Amino acid sequence: MASPLVVDNVTKRFRQGDRTVEALSNISLEVQPGQFLAIMGHSGSGKSTLLHLMAGLATADEGHVVINGTDIGKLNDRDLTLFRRRQIGLVFQSFNLIPTLSAQENIELPLMLDNQVNGSVSTKVNDIVQSLGLGHRVHHRPDALSGGEQQRVAIGRALVTDPAVILADEPTGNLDSLSSKSVCNLLRDLSVRDGKTIIMVTHEPSVAAYAQEVAVIRDGKLVARFATEGPEESQKLAMRYQECVK
Numbered sequence: 001m002a003s004p005l006v007v008d009n010v011t012k013r014f015r016q017g018d019r020t021v022e023a024l025s026n027i028s029l030e031v032q033p034g035q036f037l038a039i040m041g042h043s044g045s046g047k048s049t050l051l052h053l054m055a056g057l058a059t060a061d062e063g064h065v066v067i068n069g070t071d072i073g074k075l076n077d078r079d080l081t082l083f084r085r086r087q088i089g090l091v092f093q094s095f096n097l098i099p100t101l102s103a104q105e106n107i108e109l110p111l112m113l114d115n116q117v118n119g120s121v122s123t124k125v126n127d128i129v130q131s132l133g134l135g136h137r138v139h140h141r142p143d144a145l146s147g148g149e150q151q152r153v154a155i156g157r158a159l160v161t162d163p164a165v166i167l168a169d170e171p172t173g174n175l176d177s178l179s180s181k182s183v184c185n186l187l188r189d190l191s192v193r194d195g196k197t198i199i200m201v202t203h204e205p206s207v208a209a210y211a212q213e214v215a216v217i218r219d220g221k222l223v224a225r226f227a228t229e230g231p232e233e234s235q236k237l238a239m240r241y242q243e244c245v246k
Contacts, residue, residue, distance in 0.1 A: 002069060004165050005066070007028055008028055010063035011026055012024040012061055024053070025220045025221050034192075035198075035212055036188060036211045036212045036213075037214070038211035039200070040205075040216050041216060042218070046219075051199070053065055054067070054088075055090060056075075056088065059073060060073060086163065087161075089158030092170075095142070095174070097150055097153060097154060099143060103138050104138040107160055110160055111161065134152055154171075164197065168201070170203070171183055184210040188210045198211075205235075209230060213226065218244065
């Protein structure tokens with residue numbers, strides 16, 4: 001089976017005043033189907049820039065990002081928008097829910113935009129709602145939901161199109177410790193149980209420990225990639241991570 005995500009020698013530069021800053025330098029990585037990969041790095045290391053390139057929210061200056069066999073850097077704006085909607089599930093730290101829509105409507109939103117809402121889709125959405133433990137909250141708007149519930153709605157929205165990859169940018173950043181653990185367990189289950197391919201940016205070893213592998217970015221370069229030993233071994237991961245970023 002082909003890899004759902006390949007990053008091939010990607011470089012990204014930004015202008016800051018009269019100088020050019022290289023945010024990413026010749027990054028290459030490949031993610032296998034059903035893999036849960038955490039990308040770690042200090043603030044300013046380039047990890048969020050890398051996620052934005054994977055999501056098609058920014059364009060690489062050199063190299064290629066290939067999702068499900070498509071080089072997204074070669075798509076025009078319209079095709080990229082459609083591709084992102086159908087093939088990339090996005091989960092953000094700030095949830096990014098529509099405040100006037102219910103939980104169910106927020107989950108359905110990508111399908112609404114594609115004019116795909118029908119009876120069979122409603123069954124699919126209901127299955128997602130039940131699997132996320134939101135059955136009793138489907139008619140509530142975001143301001144009536146807890147932070148953990150809002151993030152579960154955002155994850156449901158990312159799942160509803162059955163995308164090739166799910167990209168999560170600091171998904172636990174606005175959550176308390178209990179909600180954070182719940183969301184981490186959910187992401188892990190989606191990978192292990194349902195075969196979803198997930199790439200998550202985080203700076204927290206206790207969160208990264210739920211992934212199967214960790215890739216460490218330092219000063220725009222990929223400096224390490226290693227397997228995790230599970231949430232119960234997050235202290236070991238923290239020590240190894242610190243060694244990588246010294």
